[in-house]
Amino acid sequence: MLEQIWAALASWTTLDSGLRYATPLIFAAMAGLIAERSGTVDIGLEGKMLAGAFAGAAAASVTGSILLGVLAAMLIGMLLSLVHGLATIKYKGDHVISGLAINFFASGMTITLGHAWFKRGGQTPTLGDGQRFTDITLPFAETLKNNVPIFGDFYADVLSGQTLLVYLSFVVVFLVWWMLFKTTFGLRLRAVGEEPSAVDSAGISVAGMRYKALILTGILCGVGGAYFSMAQNAQFGREMTAGAGYIALAAVITGKWRPWGTLAACLLFGVLTALEGRMAVVQGVPTQVFTALPYIITVILLAGFIGKSIAPKAIGKPYVKER
Amino acid sequence: MSAKLKNTELPWWMSVVLVPLTQLVLALFVSSLVVLMVGEDPIKALKVLITGAVGTNEGLSYTLYYTTNLIFTGLAVAIAFHAGLFNIGGEGQAYLGGLGVALVCLSFDSVLPLPILFILVILSSALFGALWAFLPGFLQAQRGAHVVVTTIMFNYIAAALMNYLIVYKIGSGQASNETRYFAEDAVMPKFYQLFDGFENSLFNPTIFLALFSAFAVWYLLWRTRLGYAIRVVGFNQKAATYAGIPVKRIVVITMMISGALAGLMAVNEVYSAQNRLILSFTGGIGFIGIAVALMGRNHPLGIIFAAFLFGALLQGGTELQFEMQNLSRELILVIQGLVIFFTAALDQLLRGPLERWYSYRVMLQNNKLMAEA
Secondary structure, three states: OHHHHHHHHOOHHHHHHHHHHHHHHHHHHHHHHHHHHOOOOOOOHHHHHHHHHHHHHHHHHHHOOHHHHHHHHHHHHHHHHHHHHHHHHHOOOOHHHHHHHHHHHHHHHHHHHHHHHHOOOOOOOOOOHHHOOOOEOOOOHHHHHHHOOHHHHHHHHHHOOEOHHHHHHHHHHHHHHHHHHHOHHHHHHHHHHHOHHHHHHOOOOHHHHHHHHHHHHHHHHHHHHHHHHHHHOOOOOOOOOOOHHHHHHHHHHHOOOOHHHHHHHHHHHHHHHHHHHHHHHOOOOOHHHHHHHHHHHHHHHHOOEOEOOOOOOOOOOOOOOOO | OOOOOOOOOOOHHHHHHHHHHHHHHHHHHHHHHHHHHOOOOHHHHHHHHHHHHHHOHHHHHHHHHHHHHHHHHHHHHHHHHHOOOOOOOHHHHHHHHHHHHHHHHHHHOOOOOHHHHHHHHHHHHHHHHHHHHHHHHHHHHHHOOOHHHHHHHHHHHHHHHHHHHHHHHHOOOOOOOEOOOOOHHHOOOOHHHHOOOOOOOOOOOHHHHHHHHHHHHHHHHHHOHHHHHHHHHHHOHHHHHHOOOOHHHHHHHHHHHHHHHHHHHHHHHHHHHHOOOEOOOOOOHHHHHHHHHHHOOOOHHHHHHHHHHHHHHHHHHHHHHHHOOOOOOOHHHHHHHHHHHHHHHOHHHHHHHHHHHHHHHHHHHHHHHHHHO
């Protein structure tokens, strides 16, 4: 049995689909990372992705344009993010509650609008080839596969043949890392999450920084959502994000609020999810074990068995100016 | 001469009646914009909702049946809140509670008399719910793993576990998605079977257990040492530690009580209403408990009212999709989200200005009193 698991785990196909599963997690986790680093807890990643998935597929099918679809997804993610900001920053509401409200709202809204607009029980029409992200074959994939033994297979079967968003997700990780740790903006963003009063006394608006962070969060969530309905599938289906937002949040925590660690956690969850599909062939182990596996591993990681992870100091606390 | 008033606190009727009601109206107003957006008449939708929920005897008894479920899950969320814990795992804990009910009934339904079985069912559902909440509580207390995320993960794990158990182990026949019916004389009779004049519905005497639980939670929180400890931990963990309260133990105990309350929901749903364990029987009731607790301001009495409100929404929402073709049942998720948003997350939107206005008025009055004296 172990041999079977090992064989499935080590196959290029598992890695290939693992990468596909990890992509939306990466977008959402980077979104969550930015929000949390600026001091806002964002459990609403899930809802924003779901709304993005719906907006993307709906706009792309109506307008026939990929670009407009993605823009719509970004816009809706941003709007919901700003609503979260209004509640948590301006009105000092509880971050978890506000995020949860957004999740409920998005969950109901996507189905309500889909039902009324498209009359397909909440689904959107199927997107044609020009309206969605299709697989891209990287140059020399064939040549390398035929001539180079291991790397060639990896290059052709895993790296090549993914959608644009898969490649983009890695670029986003790099950009987020660069933004957070190499720019003044990032320094300020991290500072409002740790010691907002210091930022305030430097004459920079704490609320302003947090709103800016949330705008980025919303945009990334939108793209992550669009991946579900415009790349992985060719239409929106109810509850299609299926908890990816929560897993992404867990990835941020296991990644200790750092981009590369978070990326690693996302990739791990992606591969574990891919394993579920591959494990139907393993005799004697019910498939439900593999369904539960990503969540079980998440709990184990959250319990800190990879070392303690420390949240940004001012996370979840409203900033009240001292007089 | 009237006494000098404190200018910091709103009078109770403003705080617990006026503000929540206005927030509810705001939530309904935004919901009606959504209804307009899909090209339906919001006034008509509201009428259908209300008529469907409380307009007929049948509607009302279904509303009360949903209310029963929601009192349990609402109390579960509320008690955890008092300890500063956000238990989003009511859904999974209630699901496991269902397993507790099913295991007792499938084993003993033809052996034990109803009263003993009933007590066993209550204990077993509470125990299974409590056990499912134990690990998140323990990990929070000992390892600092946030319950918000772990309880969500436990919901998914519960779904997989129950899926396996029902389909392969305790389901009836091959790959069934439910267990066999429990013996007819072993389950809780419904009200329409007990009394004439009740419409045929799933409404049953478990509502008394729910009301009793609400009382018990109130008593526990405000009349016992443990309840005091729970509230202190929720108010300020450091202060609790200095006061000699074992914070970690209180966190675990509170989570288990919370899980037990969520588990009790299965007494109504599995034991009394459906008379069998069905795949995914919880159907979001655990999540709605969060809205119920927030709307009810985490007070058992408020929760009973809020549970009725959301019970009415659930029942009315079912009617909505039959009556109006552009609306679906999921509209109630939208309303739910908005209610949570306006009553809890955006609480200060109304409360802030009201408090300022009130304290200004009190200040004026006190100044006048001082001038007179």
